[in-house]
Amino acid sequence: MPSRIGSGTLQEICHFARELIAGGATLIQLREKHASAKEILRLGRELRRIVPNNVSLIINDRVDLAIAVQADGVHVGQDDVPPENARRIIGPQRTLGISTHMPSQVQAANQTSADYLAIGPVFTTTSKTNPDPAIGLEGIREARLRTQKLLVAIGGVTLQNCRSVIDAGADSVAVISELLAEPRKTTAQFLLQLR
Ligand code: TZP
Numbered sequence: 001m002p003s004r005i006g007s008g009t010l011q012e013i014c015h016f017a018r019e020l021i022a023g024g025a026t027l028i029q030l031r032e033k034h035a036s037a038k039e040i041l042r043l044g045r046e047l048r049r050i051v052p053n054n055v056s057l058i059i060n061d062r063v064d065l066a067i068a069v070q071a072d073g074v075h076v077g078q079d080d081v082p083p084e085n086a087r088r089i090i091g092p093q094r095t096l097g098i099s100t101h102m103p104s105q106v107q108a109a110n111q112t113s114a115d116y117l118a119i120g121p122v123f124t125t126t127s128k129t130n131p132d133p134a135i136g137l138e139g140i141r142e143a144r145l146r147t148q149k150l151l152v153a154i155g156g157v158t159l160q161n162c163r164s165v166i167d168a169g170a171d172s173v174a175v176i177s178e179l180l181a182e183p184r185k186t187t188a189q190f191l192l193q194l195r
């Protein structure tokens with residue numbers, strides 16, 4: 001039987017990624033909080049093989065693994081490698097994303113070479129352990145005032161509320177749970193809502 005890597009087997013995770021891509025996803029982030037470096041490397045390399053050039057493959061947390069996988073970029077949180085160190089390692093071409101959870105973090109991240117800032121959780125989320133407090137739509141408006149970088153709203157984003165998130169000033173959304181049941185169909189529905 002194929003062994004699990006965090007959220008599923010390699011085959012299941014790759015199938016999920018293919019479904020997201022078929023639905024029109026433009027960026028896929030590999031975020032496995034309970035997998036070893038070796039497992040993330042294996043999975044990341046397989047994703048690198050199947051993710052087409054017009055879709056960005058981003059590795060969460062680990063700059064070293066992003067390079068090893070030849071990913072398109074890395075996403076760092078407040079407790080990961082600081083953005084400027086990450087930038088030095090990944091070089092000018094790869095994408096650098098930073099997680100922010102409050103206005104002061106948005107302001108600081110805005111001064112870095114990050115290509116995009118994630119802001120959230122916007123709404124209640126069950127996909128993250130110990131999430132920061134939900135910032136609501138007002139939190140997005142405040143973030144928008146502090147940066148002109150690409151702003152990606154995350155946390156509890158659904159088909160129902162995604163339009164309001166964009167209207168509050170986000171440029172795009174990042175989604176986990178709402179996509180789990182029917183990734184292809186739901187990704188396509190998000191894109192319809194947001195065009
Ligand atoms: N960072 C802030 S909220 C979150 C992360 C990684 C989880 C988002 O998942 P969901 O299921 O879309 O709320």
Ligand code: MG
Pocket residue numbers: 060061075076077078080
């Ligand atoms: Mg992180």
